[in-house]
Amino acid sequence: MSIIQDAVKTAVRFVPDRWLPGASPDPLREKHGLLGAPISRVDGPLKVAGQARFAAEVPMEGLAYATLVHSTIARGHITSLDTSKAEAAPGVVLVMTHENAPRMNAPAMFMSRPDAVGASDLPVMQNRDIHWNGEPVALVLAETQEQADHAATLVKVEYESATAVTDFQAAKLAAHHPQSILGEPPLFEIGDAEKELNEAHHRVDLVFRTPRHNHNAIELHGATVRWDGDELTVHDATQMLNGTAGTLAEIFGINPDQVHVSSPYVGGGFGGKALWNHQILAAAASRLSGRPVRIVLSRESVFRIVGGRTTTEQRVALGAERNGSLRALIHTGTVAMTEHNNCPEQFTFPARHLYASKSFRLEQSVADMDMMANTFMRAPGESVGTFALECALDELAEQMELDPIELRRRIEPEKDPTSNNPFSSRYLLQCFEQGGERFGWNRRDPKPGARREGEWLVGLGCATGTYPYHRMPGGSARIRIEADGSAVVSTAVHEMGMGTATVQAQAAAARLGLPLEKVRFDYGDTSLPKGVLAGGSTQTASISAAVIAANDELVKELIRLAGNDSPLAGLGADKLEARDEGLASVDEPGRHETYASILARAGRDHLEVEAAAPPPLEMMKYSMHSTAAQFAEVRVNSVTGEVRVCRMLGSFDCGRILNAKTATSQFRGGMIMGIGLALTEETLFDPRSGRIMNPSLAEYHVPVHMDVPEIEVMWTDIPDPHAPLGARGIGEIGITGVAAAIANAVYNATGRRVRDLPITLDKLL
Amino acid sequence: MAVTLRVNGKEQSVETEPDTPLLYVLRDDLALNGAKYGCGLGQCGACTVLVDDKPVLSCLTPLMLLEGRSITTVEGLGTVGKPGPMQQAFIEEQAAQCGYCIPGMMMRAEALVRRNPDAGDTEIRDALEANLCRCGTHSRILKAVARARDLKRGGGA
Secondary structure (H helix, E strand, O other): OOHHHHHHHHHHHOOOHHHOOOOOOOHHHHOOOOOEOOOOOOOHHHHHOOOOOOHHHOOOOOOEEEEEEEOOOOOEEEEEEEOHHHHHOOOEEEEEEOOOOOOOOOOOEOOOOOOOOEOOOOOOOOOOEEOOOOOEEEEEEEOOHHHHHHHHOOOEEEEEEOOOOOOHHHHHHHOEOOOOEOOEOOEEEEOOHHHHHHHOOEEEEEEEEEOEEOOOOOOOOEEEEEEEOOEEEEEEOOOOHHHHHHHHHHHHOOOHHHEEEEOOOOOOOOOOOOEOHHHHHHHHHHHHHOOOEEEEOOHHHHHHHOOOEOOEEEEEEEEEOOOOOEEEEEEEEEEEEOOOOOOOOOOOHHHHHOOOEEEEEEEEEEEEOOOOOOOOOOOOOHHHHHHHHHHHHHHHHHHOOOOHHHHHHHOOOOOOOOOOOOEOOOOHHHHHHHHHHHHOHHHOOOOOOOOEEOOEEEEEEEEEEEEEOOOOOOOEEEEEEEOOOOEEEEOOOOOOOOOHHHHHHHHHHHHHOOOHHHEEEEOOEOOOOOOOOOOOOOHHHHHHHHHHHHHHHHHHHHHHHHHHHOOOOOOOHHHEEEEOOEEEEOOOOOOEEEHHHHHHHOOOOEEEEEEEOOOOOHHHHOEOEEEEEEEEEEEEEOOOOOEEEEEEEEEEEOEOOOEHHHHHHHHHHHHHHHHHHHHOOOEOEOOOOOOEOOOOOOOOOOOOHHHOOEEEEEEOOOOOOOOHHHEOOOOOHHHOOHHHHHHHHHHHHHOOOOOEOOOOHHHOO | OEEEEEEOOEEEEEEOOOOOEHHHHHHHHOOOOOOOOOOOOOOOOOOEEEEOOEEEEHHHOEHHHOOOOEEEOHHHOOOOOOOOHHHHHHHHOOOOOOOOOHHHHHHHHHHHHHHOOOOOHHHHHHHHHHOOOOOOOHHHHHHHHHHHHHHHHHOOO
């Protein structure tokens, strides 16, 4: 955190809400009807008809198909390259290596500048150096995908290996503090936590380990690219349109407005659909060959060149008084990272905001390794951080002979325990009470191993889930009102299945007082007003803030156009509300004029306004976090050790829920990914070679139909007064707390604490 | 080699290598992008289509085996404006999230309900085991298949 940011943060605390752009309550947050209604997805019919066009399906004349060749060493350099056989193979257009690739600037690293989204700052195929096992060393371009795949096997590469750091245990010895953990200091302390721990009446001091994970969206990473002179068009599968355009422009030395990125449908992202080497290399090969290029990574290539969640080793130590209050909360540990990226898997973040404690010690280090740059994956930090913290709390509760929910009641903070800012809105205990009642928590026998049904041991567990509210700065939106009074709202944002297109149309209709069928929401293309990226559960709030700003402009323009002959004459914006397809007086319901009528009288065939969202100062004044109570019932086979999750319930406090249907899917989807995190998912990294050993869906086990039990979700639906629409974002919280709830249930069933994920049967035998 | 296929009721002649996977032919030669490419190894099920009413993984099925066979892809189940019962059920249950696994799910489900119009929930779950979804929309998919089964029965089909 810079000095300037700190100063702004301090100043903002004393500023009244009405002076803070973006922090004053959105009147729509209390409005019911369209907002919150279970509207069906607007893109449903297209998707089930097979007509939603994904990035690798865009037709282009004269396409050439690309395949990558990956390095087989983790560090060193290429000593010789023989591409002659590949070049002579049928259909081959060209083979690109560092020897003939166009000169390109290295990508600017994510967060190094507002628009930079490079997954690492390593140059791409520009020299003979190798930085990870799997780095692309050649790209083969051919007339068909099969010809490219075949020719790629004919490229001969020889290497000289250098000593590589590929063993996390060894790398940990040289672990160090990164400059920051996403803007927060790597070490945060209140009081002397180690001393308080030693003097506490009850103590737990535990180590937890989580493995690497990969997103494994079912749509493979792919792009269809074309150059027209110095103009680059990229049909991409991305969750960061404008960042991709800006970063690619810099790589190729052109202006951002010369890069056009389009991505209306994305077949799952989860953090993985970012700017990786393949789009850069496809654009380079297209430039070199003069042909439009399609690249679709094989599933193995995705594991080789798209980073995943990194591995963590975490210590959680808790010291408590007899009455249950915490004296010490210590959460420290190390993650694997590279020297070329900045993604430290912020697992200590939940501990900053969840519980009151007399003292804190929160510290994160990174161990530099020679591996594919790791990246963000659904709830980076919070997903694995809550596993450690919430399992430790369960162990503490048991030692204190307290119900785990009762323990959480006793350590519920009144304000944010580390920033001291007030919570904008927090109903965690309500989540536990209502969720626990519905789930039947009172039927849990705290004694482990007490419930047996034949071979099966049955247990219940719970845990807290949490994810922060963030609003991305820099997004804009356009509102266009047509002569018939219908509206088009547009901004360059993303729909990966979350429901963005549907929810934003709903929200815009509610804001403009229009029926849903008179509103269209356009997104997914950089020709639209600059949008925000889809990540960190920020899109909904960020888009909504831009739409509010545009709507403020719209109302001003409408007042101007309405003039003195309108029933609205003389009313200012603060006396007007949108209703019945137009504007109306707040105080005198009879004074109303439709948009169509205002435009007609002014002789306009449309009205268009565009505005940018104000900076997200509300985040500095308030501690803004969503919370959840996660419950799981598991059955563990006493003979085989097999774990089956048989029932789950998630009880969420995320502010307003904007669409009951799409929200249910988001929550449940996160919880199901949480089952994978708890029980099956692990990217196996060979500590000798630095190579990922299970780069396929046969060996990396995502949850399947048989793994998915009855999952119930519920929510408080209490609007956050400081978030646009009263909503805090729901894409990630679903996965948080799940692994802990399942691990705690496994303990309740068996009496076995498994502190390293995934909880496979060998760990229970 | 030229192979003649019947795709969604229409005769199609394709000139290609005999071992070309059906999926590549559908997507690259016939512009039928409904069947999806998710792994190319028969591990995810996104490419599932029907060959003579049986579900096959089109990414693993070479063209030479298909001379004269009848192939149905998701485009053969209905259109955006006129969705078939399976598609209608998937819309009504909101089973598509990102939508990428959905065509494969629908084709495998279609094969099941054609074979067994009375398939129960366990049989549905069993049949769909081979198809992966990462958004986590499993519960809605299972419900959609049950609804499609009922729609087809109710419609007298």
